[in-house]
Amino acid sequence: MFTNVLLVTLLSLGCSQAQNTVFKAPAPECETVRGQKCVFPFTYRGKRYWECTYDSTTNGKPWCAYETRRDGTAVPGKWEDCDPSLCLFNDNVCHTVSGPDAGNTCKFPFTFNGRTYEACAPWIWGGGNNGKRWCSTKTDRFGNHVNGQGNYGFCGSCGYSYGRGAAPAFEARIASGDDETAPDQNPAATASTDVQFPSK
Numbered sequence: 001m002f003t004n005v006l007l008v009t010l011l012s013l014g015c016s017q018a019q020n021t022v023f024k025a026p027a028p029e030c031e032t033v034r035g036q037k038c039v040f041p042f043t044y045r046g047k048r049y050w051e052c053t054y055d056s057t058t059n060g061k062p063w064c065a066y067e068t069r070r071d072g073t074a075v076p077g078k079w080e081d082c083d084p085s086l087c088l089f090n091d092n093v094c095h096t097v098s099g100p101d102a103g104n105t106c107k108f109p110f111t112f113n114g115r116t117y118e119a120c121a122p123w124i125w126g127g128g129n130n131g132k133r134w135c136s137t138k139t140d141r142f143g144n145h146v147n148g149q150g151n152y153g154f155c156g157s158c159g160y161s162y163g164r165g166a167a168p169a170f171e172a173r174i175a176s177g178d179d180e181t182a183p184d185q186n187p188a189a190t191a192s193t194d195v196q197f198p199s200k
Helices: 002-020 167-175
Strands: 042-044 047-049 063-065 079-080 095-099 109-111 115-117 134-137 151-155
Touching: 002 151, 109 134
Parallel strands: none
Antiparallel strands: 042 047, 063 079, 095 151, 109 115, 134 151
């Protein structure tokens, strides 16, 4: 009788402890939209990434490397967009809302006409976009805006602070007729307020 009571007591204690135990499933591995397993950390253009990134994206979506060299550098062409249901990424980025490359992400910092911006820059070239702020959506490996290909857009409510070299005095100097040209504008078309955009 004592053995039966002891056995029932031990079983009930074991069951009650098991009910309070939380079993966690392993975290899902980050994969690309085509099922490739992302490799973290990876290095791209000298910067190390521990999660999917918007840096250098051409379609506005976060991406990762799925193959790296021994030193951790991403193998060129061995990257894809991340599956947002499986991956972590910082969604606190600035997307363009209009312009030639609407929907893509701003690439900060970017350099244009010799000035570096860490936020959206004021559009000072007149026309229907006067008063808006713009950013580069494609930079070269040195952070220079890739001009002449429609690689820019206008910012919504993000990226509104002055970057290095973008002080109000700079805005006033350019607006007064300096020889600076707008992104994708033909440098030969000087004092025109109608900016010519290439067709995409």
